[in-house]
Amino acid sequence: MEHIALYRAWRPQSFKDIVGQQHIIQTLQNAIREQRVSHAYLFSGPRGTGKTTAAKVLAKAVNCERSEGAEPCNECPSCLRITAGNVMDVQEIDAASNRGVEEIRDLRDKVKYAPTEVRRKVYIIDEVHMLTTEAFNALLKTLEEPPPHVMFILATTEPHKLPATIISRCQRFDFRRVSLEEQTAHLAAVCEKENITADQDALQYIARLSDGGMRDAMSILDQISSFTDGNVTYAQVLNMTGGIASEQFARLARAILEGEMGQLLELVEQLMHEGKSADKCLENLLFYFRDLLMIKMVPGADQLTDRVLNPAEFKDMAAAFTRDRLFNIVDTLNRYLGEMKYATHPQTLFEVALMKLCSLQPDQAAQPSLAQQSAAPQGSAPAAAGELEHLKKQIAALEKKLEQAMAAGALAGGGRENTPAQKPAVQSSAPRMSSAAKLPPQVDKFIAAKDSGDFAAIYKQWSLVLQGVKEEKVTVHAWFVDGEPVSVLDDAVLVAFKNTIHRDTTEKPANRQVIEQVLAARLGKPYRLVTMLLRDWNEAALKPAAQTGTEELRLEHEHESAEAKQEPWIDEAIQLFGEDLVVIKD
Structure with a gap:
């Protein structure tokens, strides 16, 4: 005998055989038992949940010759012929291929004729949301007041596409996913x-x-x-x-946790050799980390996991990640999964996504706060020593920042020590500070380090930094792209900008924080952002090192012409847009 697919061979032939839709089956059985069957039903829900099957069983139940209850007997000629699809009065119409107004008008004309083989005509319209607007309009009146011998059963996976006038004329049943x-x-x-x-x-x-x-x-x-x-x-x-065992995901997660990029790439290569597709691997990895998040946050999450069959075995893995880091990982994987569909080389993008996860800095939630440190028990000597060392590092970092701030304040305040009797060298209605006032602290050391190996390495990766800033916040990228790196000194990257407005906007605390986070993620360690104007950098780089950063600050005017002295808005324009974009014409 020819093989029949399991889902066809085991298609339910009675209400009791339908799996997972008890709330619908009970309602239909009660309606049949009490002879309160409606003239129109709407069955909606995901694919494969039993909508068409329930419609066929309902068609048999209302036409069964021997049924004394709410179930079809599946033995009488009517039931057997409906099951075989040989009854012309019970029609299953595919709305995807019969979606036009002419087909619906033909159906509307045939509805008025009485059934010839069974008691009741039944029209099952599958994928009804595919009908055109004109077809829906042609069906409206017939659907609302059909002849007493006609029943309509509409089935759809997308009920939101149906007009409200159609839905209001039917009894709606929502099929749920089977548990x-x-x-x-x-x-x-x-x-x-x-x-x-x-x-x-x-x-x-x-x-x-x-x-x-x-x-x-x-x-x-x-x-x-x-x-x-x-x-x-x-x-x-x-x-x-093409699935992946949860143990393999556990190895990927362990490599991400420990920052082992080499091991990660080996695991990816192994998956590719096994014939797995990069997009499916990324999607399954997203589900896996979602499961870890569920295990971490929801007690008894056995039924909430998709790729972990035994959540108890992965509690240690979930505990190794902080909640914030799991949220960041899920967010990153979801973003790369959206880009995967347009990628020419999906495997490369998959590898980049994993390396991105490795490069994410440990979140602040992983570090104990000062309050937690002060409340720690005194009995653990190694823990106390580690906390003390951590506090020392924090104090040293704060002292370093304070020294830099004091140096910057002394440099900026050098030009303001004029007594009331002293006058600026040149009087102007809109005086401006000279370029020396805009030089960052230790500019001579930055100039000495401009050709260092550290700077060369960062310069090669600058395109990755710009891309990272763009991914984090595109508005910050629009300002930051105007600058270019010119030197690196210890943990500081000096970026020179062509225009003042781009530099000032980049220096805002929120924008600076975004950029420094990207620098740490893309360059492998934390860096501070130091900025200056490109013309000031070029001038400072040409001066002898002994003179750099020690020039006396003074108020001066950049335009000595009479017209410039009489029109202070010229200075304001240069201050906003930079000298390269301002042209003064008589």
Whole structure:
């Protein structure tokens, strides 16, 4: 005998056989038992959850010749012929291929004729959301007041696309996704009847892959049982479906946690050799970290995980990550997954995404706060020593920042020590500080380090820094792209800007914080951002080192012409847009 697909062979023929829709089945059975069947029904829900099956069972139940209750007998001629699809009065119409107004007008004309083979005409319109607007309008009046011998059953996966006038004329039933337990139990029953040996974890994984659709689960089981000669194991399910064992995800997560990029790339190469696709690997890894987040935040999350079959085994892995870092990982993977569909080389993008996760700095939640440190017990000598060392480093960093701030304040205040009797060298209605006032502290050391190896390495990676700033906040990138790196000194990167407004906007605390986070992520260690104007850098670089940064600050005017002295807005324009963009014409 020719083989029939499992989902067809095991399609429910009565209400009691439909899996996971008890709230709908009970309502329909009560309506049939009390003879309160409506003239129009709307069945909506995800694919493979039993909408068309329930419609056919309902068509048999209202036309069954022997039924005394709410179930079709499946033995009378009417039931047998409806099951075989040989009754002209029970029609299943595919709205995707019969979506025009002419087909609906033809249906509307045939509705008025009485049934010839059964008691009641039943029209099952599948994927009804595909009908055109004109077809819906042609169906409206007939759907609202059909002849007493006609019943309409509309089925759709996208009810939001139906006009409200159609929905209001039907009794609506929303089919839900079949639960994991119900699917697993039904698959086990099918395997027992079909003489298929299947492991429990294999059936559970098939149920998870089906995403709540019973038809999908039956199709996967049929495919795998054919490949394995009726012996279904968890490993075979993974091989057939292209899935990845949760243990492999655990190795990826461990490498991300420890920052082992080399091991990560080896694992990716191994997955590619096994025939896995990069986009599916990235998607499954996203689900895995989502499961870790569920395990960490939700007690008893056994039924909430998608790729982890035994959450208890992965509690240690979930505990190793902080909650904030898991949120950042999920957010990063989701962003790269959106870009994957447009990628020419998906494997490369997958590798970049994993390296991005490795380069993420440990979040602040992983470090104990000062209050927690002060409240720590006194009995642990190694812990107290570590906390003391941490506090010393914080104090040293604060002292260093204070020295830099004092040096900058002394440099900026040098030009303001004029007594009331002293006058600036040149009087002007809009005086400006000379370029020397804009030089950062230790500019001579920056000039000496402009050709260092550290600067050369950072300059090569500057395009990655700009891309990272763009990914984090595109508005900051629009200002920051005007600057270019000119030197590196210890933990500071000096960036020179062509225009003052771009530099000033970049120096805002919020924008600076974004840039410094990207510098730390892309360059491998924390860096401070130091800025100046490009013309000031060029002037300072040409001066002898002994004179750099020690020039006396004074008020001066950049335009000595009479017109410039009489029109202070010229200075304001130069201050806002820079000398390169301002042209003065008589």
